[in-house]
Amino acid sequence: MAQPDDVFQTLFVCHANLCRSPMAERLAGLRAARSAGLAVASAGTHAEPGQRMHPYTERVLTELGADAGGFRSTPATTPLLMRSQLVLTATRRQRAYCVGLAPATVRRTFTLLQFARLAAMVDRDGLAGLPAADRARALVDEVAAVRGAAQPVPADDDDLADPVGQPVESFRTCSRTVTAALDVVFGLIAPT
Template identity: 45%
Template structure:
């Protein structure tokens, strides 16, 4: 769901787009958990966070287990609705993070010029964690891309790639997915 601009968000805010298959499980978790982390850290003003699915049914609510797993973390997913990925969403995004390598390939197929700013969440997070410590930094897209590039240079062969899809599995798997997403988002807002 594309985030509407609020009065606190500048017109030139950077956009982060999370992508998974149906925008029903993983990408809503990524979107809502990053929004919550940014709100908690006070770093949300310069970023607009949204998500979409390569095969989403527009308006479909988050999976009930996503709603429950997020509620256990204090994040409200009620009222959230899915968005189908299209080239305009990709082109409007400054950073695209996907749940799996397959979705990264689909994003780049939709918009080849997005290749240099589209990564899997787990790879991007690992590169952020591998970056040399430089002290606190603002969670801006240029800062994140710079840190990820530095981390990738230190560990170029890292390929964790895919966040396992919990769809069709028990609540325990959705909770595990939430924990993986939370851990992957830590370097976005501070170590």
Template identity: 40%
Template sequence: MTPAPDAGLGIREEDGGEAGFRILHVSTGNVCRSPITERLTRHALAQRLGDTRWGGLVVESAGTWGHEGAPMEENAVTVLGEYGADASGFTGRELRDEHVIRADLVLTATRDHRAHVISMGHSAGLRTFTLKEFTRLVRAIDPATLPPVED
């Protein structure tokens, strides 16, 4: 069965999904900022890589003061709709050690969120960036140095 464009990119560990690479978005309540960046990342990857090309990549989110089980805020749902991204099925969750341990890349909304993740240990400082920091790093990459995408 081929996953829906956003579905395969969003398996959370409680769903039993295994992944080759996990991206974790972190904000405070996990009902607005991090769900938006989680779902926009999934949407962009699905558009660029196609429905069947996500290769087990997992994009998820949590909050430092997460509202466990809470729905996404309506304004966040509206923003996602404006970009064509799927907001369905989201439930908020609190950031836990296992989320940080399993993440290969942690992207945070602010420096305070980054500091919180790093304070949790687990060598998180080596793979945790604010969105602004990560954007600067990605923009510094010369696309000509990247390997070709396999079909």
């Protein structure tokens, strides 16, 4: 589905689109709903289309007040990546996969944790007074600009751990990590 030009689309990507990316999509959706012009979606690098999200993801989202209903997994495709103004992946490997599918997205594709870390370095004053979608576009440009100048971190620091095969508490831990990253990002895009 095409987005209007004034809508800023963020795509969250993980492996199967069953745990981390739907969790990020639905938690980001709570924040995006507060501001006109923001849309969120998710996909998986190796997703089988039409699958329900992991039951523990549903459970944790419900605990956090997010809507877990109606979700169906979607494979990451070149057109989907190209339609997205920001692609946030769970891991560096998934970032590489997405950029391989759609090389033109290289400046707007990050891991979620990397983007939040770099966004925290951006001068907020440059985003002030803009509508949410324009703030998001400006933030992507600013983060892309600081990416090369930022101090390196251990590579694993930018990867979001996969909770699959673990107890529900691992999904809660994942949700706390996702929430902390989204708080940084949406604190700049759509401050309340």
